[in-house]
Amino acid sequence: MFDILMYLFENYVHSEAEVMVDHDQLTDELLKAGFEVDEIYKALHWLEKLADLQNADTIPYLTKASHSPSVRVYTEDEKMRIDAKSQGFILFLEQINVLDIETREMVIDRVMELETPEFLLDDLKWVILMVLFNVPGHETAYNQMEELVFEEPEGMLH
Structure with a gap:
């Protein structure tokens, strides 16, 4: 799964290429690149969860008190x-x-x-x-x- 994330990051994000949004098209490309279907779905799910984390409610244990200096x-x-x-x-x-x-x-x-x-x-x-x-x-x-x-x-x- 990590290899797929690296592939996507290097080929789309880091190269500043246009990121495809169509999951089917992206899945087809990743299959052609030699990745397994299960691993592709796990990687896409990982990226979706990353997008979900941008919502402050998804990290409930972070409160205003969490912004004070702490370890x-x-x-x-x-x-x-x-x-x-x-x-x-x-x-x-x-x-x-x-x-x-x-x-x-x-x-x-x-x-x-x-x-x-x-x-x-x-x-x-x-x-x-x-x-x-x-x-x-x-x-x-x-x-x-x-x-x-x-x-x-x-x-x-x-």
């Missing part, structure tokens, strides 16, 4: 999926204002819905890009995140 405590299931390095990266993105509380929770929600045996920091970066791209008003954060993902170090590495 996110991960559940045991979340810790199994999101390792300490990835948790640290999420915290870093919050500190530099790439993620806010709502987008952080959207990212965690979408990560937890992925059906992949191993989830790495690079995978997390792509999920963050997908979330930020899909949330109106976060264009600057998306651009910052894109720079972090695609930035190539200058000079010689030691």
